[in-house]
Amino acid sequence: MSQNILLNTFETPYTTAPFSKIKHSHFLPAFKQGIKDAKAEIDAIINNSDSPTFENTIEALDYSGEQLDRISSIFFNLNSAETNDSIQKIAQEVSPLLSEFSNDITLNEDLFERVKSVYKSKNELDLTIEQQTLLDKKYKSFSRNGANLPEDKKETLREIDKKLSQLKLKFGENILAETNKFEMLITDESDLSGLPDGAKEAAKQLAESKQKEGWLFTLDYPSYIPFVTYADKRELREKLSLAAGSKGFKNDALDNQKIVLDIVKLRHERANLLGYKTHAHFVLEERMAETPEKVQSFLNELLEKAKPAAEREFKNLNEFAEELDGLDQLQKWDGAYYAEKLKQKLFSLDDELLKPYFKLENVIDGAFIVANKLFDLNFEEIHDIDKYHEDVLTYKVTDNNGNLVSIFYADFFPRAGKRNGAWMTSFKPQYIKDGYNSRPHVSIVCNFTKPTKSKPSLLTFNEVTTLFHEFGHALHGMLANTTYPSLSGTSVYWDFVELPSQVMENWCYEKEALELFAKHYETGELIPMDLVEKIKESATFHEGMQTLRQLSFGLLDMSWHGGASPETINSVKEHESETFVNTTLYPEVQENCMSTAFAHIFQGGYSSGYYSYKWAEVLDADAFEYFKEEGIFSKEVATKFKDHVLSQGGTENPMTLYKRFRGQEPKPEALLKRAGLIEK
Template sequence: MRNPLLEPFDLTPFAELKTEHFKPAFEKALQQAREEIDAISNSETPPTFENTIEALDYAGYPLERISSVFFNLNSAETNPEIQALAQEISPMLAAFSNDITLNENLFKRVQAVHETTDAKLLSPEQQMLLTKKFKHFQRNGALLSAPEKEELRAIDNSLSKLKLTFGEHVLEETQKFKLHLTDAGDLDGIPEPAKEAARMLAESEGKKGWIFTLDYPSYLPFMKYATNRGLRKKMALAFGSRAFHGDELDNREVLIKIASLRQQRARLLGYENHAEFVLEERMAKSPLAVQKFLADLLEKALPAARREMEELTEYARKTDEIKSLEKWDSAFYSEKLKKEKFDLDESELKPYFELNSVLKGMFEIAGNLFGLYFKKDTDIETYHEEVQAFRVTDESGAPMAIFYADFHPRPGKRAGAWMTSYKPQFRKHEKNERPHISIVCNFTRPTKNTPSLLTFNEVTTLFHEFGHALHGMLADSTYPSLSGTSVYWDFVELPSQVMENWCYEPEALSLFARHHETGEVIPELLVARIRASSNFLEGIATVRQLSFGMLDMAWHATDPSEISDVKSYENQAFGDTMLFPDHPETCMSTSFSHIFQGGYSAGYYSYKWAEVLDADAFSYFSEKGIFNREVADKFKEFILSKGGTEDPMDLYIRFRGRKPDPEALLKRAGLVGTSS
């Protein structure tokens, strides 16, 4: 059988791919990668930067490409066969990773280069690669004894399977819940597009009435607008109790095993806990620094959050005689209060944010700032008919990237939004290989009567993921492991979060915020209301975000081996951040995929950390003009193109001329005054 993955390919051959292609492709690519590693480690030539460090970074490229395709599909277009194969493939890849870092001959060569090479003879990027390669071996078991190395292998094997299981449980729990309504009265308050989408879903399942799900484009409008409080409660409890039902999809035992194995791994490698291991390679450097950062922000945000809670509670009491404000009341009364205070209704904004128009405007902004141009190409194969593909060029017409965009929820696609890549950028043999970048979202679907109209939150999410994509597309490094988003996790959110700022600027909004029927640019009055409401309930939002970071640190900065009750431990971690009454049937940890499945373990704080950077960075654009090409060129040169080739703080200082000022975030969030 011909296997397209075993033939050289640039564009991913999605149209020819079948699930049965993957296992033989992995086996062949693993064999080839092992041969490349063996050639490096067994070489009789004295070790040099080129024949050891550089060769190691380029080794296993076909395996990386195949892995990217497979695991991206497992997130965006999975099925039981792919999930079963993932459980088989992941331990194979974990074992291969261990084979590299625990290879004594290879480590001796890396160590020799590290100890004997004159750093002055290397470029800054080469110096960084050498340092990272040596530390990677050190941090992943190269100095362990033989029995300890076997223990590490067993831990990594188990973790590779458990993280997949965690994600599979969350996906299945999210997709199995359906609120089927047949009484039109139960839809009171819900906007017509959301009702139409629910009706179409019911129709697709051969049912009358309307079906609402826990996918965000269905869940969020229901929670914001449905006047039926009992149904809002039902939805909220279903969302908050995912993988927390004491059945075969319950994640409590899974996450305790993950946290415990991470702790064992850290101790084995000489660290106090998993957070200490992770943060050694972050801007924050230590758990103590993260905990202080979160505590300091909480101290400033909590008074504002409590004032906002009092205001929201009083509003609900006056409006509907609600005696106790619950989690399922938050979005509903927040939306009503926002309309009353700012005369701003989310449903009033949506007609101005038609998806294709927003996409076109976003591309225009990227052109104005960074000289990128996007041309849709229907000849590029995609993994689903809804996925769009674009060729990206610079101002001279030179190819820069392939960009895939996947916007709507469907079965087999996990919730949330993310950026990923199918091919990294790097240089080899004087050729600059350009990246293939993808963003995956779960936005409001078009209906028979209306196109896809985005909420303002969906607009900012799109710009956020596009910021990550720009970081990938504008990569300009030599080595694949330092390219694009291969940076410290508490730095990686800077490009994404800074791009959200353009969504609030009239000059930028005029490029894409147009009424989908009349073509009218969004009125200045609505823009003024968006800007005026940008800090609405910011205290509550900040405390919520900080609570997630604190929960993450609770799981990873302490020894979890004695934890028996996930729920009570979670409540203890939340502490003062719990603004709403708790409900015993809900649990955040069991569906906290960012830290138990994704790459944010001991790193969730980075969203807030990067907000400090992004607020300070955008203040530079604000001072000079949001489309100032000089500032944009500096951001492109020192932030977007450099990847992980230099220390991120050094890069930021070269962009900004100084270290970031935390006051910029506090001022933007309205948590301190704008003047001293």
């Protein structure tokens, strides 16, 4: 048995990650040994004297490197949710090694010959649909990533991939450092005018935790959002807004401008090397959307529908601000503030009114009850498995027969070592091997308002939908039931992956669902039905502006990855401003830059894929329409969704899966109606 716990089989409940026993010093040697062992498995495939078959080549390849994958998932999840200087240093060392190993596989001629041999004989093989998909995916993972290149170009590809892996890490490290660096300390209580008591108490508590007098505000969302939404003092909203909008854009040690330009140039060069016109052409070949032209057309079509509504809403908001405070021009730091006031006026509804009914623990229970009613899942909090931080909650998920479905981790509060935002991930995938169905370990990570001395964590309605969104991704991972790890759970086309998450948000607006968990944290009183009606009425409030904002991000992504050669772009800010020209409502802010903090596309996996949020909205609106027709807790529809979508992972073309569930292709009308952009 190795002294390095990462290199042993985990002797833990459900073989969960033994976080408390893992030392930072374990990671680098574990990665090196894991790569060495995985290479030995690849060599065994290549040196097999038997003729290449699906089993001894394609299947063996998919099951290889299991230990390395496990080490990677533990390490990189910690680097996102509980990082520090030591982990970031290891990440910079390890990423090039993993990039090199990945290239060692895809550029290995002998291995590709075996894969090609099986691929060429696929019509003679009696393969299941899942096996056909795996064969196609494995062949393309070689052909699309340089296997057919001459030797000198393979070396160029290796260099590009190595540089990209380091640049993406550095981009993320800079954003986290910027977020942690900024603090706004307020010592005059009058400067807190307009802020809810909960936000003030949280700021006071944060200041005390850092031995400071006063109220401390940061760029973490639970601190930032309430301030820009409620604080009356305009110059302080401006200060906070400018700090958030200028991350990575200060020409200092944490600047991301050159990194952005380097990333897009390298991605473009890589795509050209592989025979594609742009990075977007390369990426979208393996997406439902298929081409950049289709994505552009999809975004522009929605833009045409949303822009008139957005301009109308913005004009109304401007007039409202002028009428209320004599403001002649709305700026970005005014938007959330006046939108909240207008919403209160129109619907007599604000987050402070709703928050008492959305205690975090109740909302978690609500998500669990919805999952039970729809998919027969049972969640039990357990305390016998290791956590990477004391805030993390751990659950055992079972079906109605008591069979283990998944282990579930939930991590809800911000801290210094955790990046902003919300995401789902996994520590172990689901797959079936030697007749054994190995169940997944799934995690969701969010940044919600922490409990204070006097109040539990009370969520804004936006945070409620975020929790349900990430929980939808988690269900996709938990309910996976595929044979091969690379096709399991959320391993689907990127523009399909948001369907399970976005469809779950719909239950947050339904009376029948809210009645299950929306109870006052002090009195236990059920949320009044007039508030439920107001939530539904206000669901399309400023939907035009919200849609325009999402479209602007999608268009920006496509402009970086699907437009003219990046060699012609010298200024990140200028390029961004030109791209935003058709989607801009607020006056330009020179100090701000979106791209330098656009982690989805420069650090995460959404490059040429940000459009997929809107793409999946078409699917989710259409899918939920089906639930509404039959009843939002219809067992029949839920079972179809589980059997044809959630459990299938990437085993078939997503549109085939969707049509099997729905009986037809999705209709965009459902989305446009729900958004109030066309008449119902």
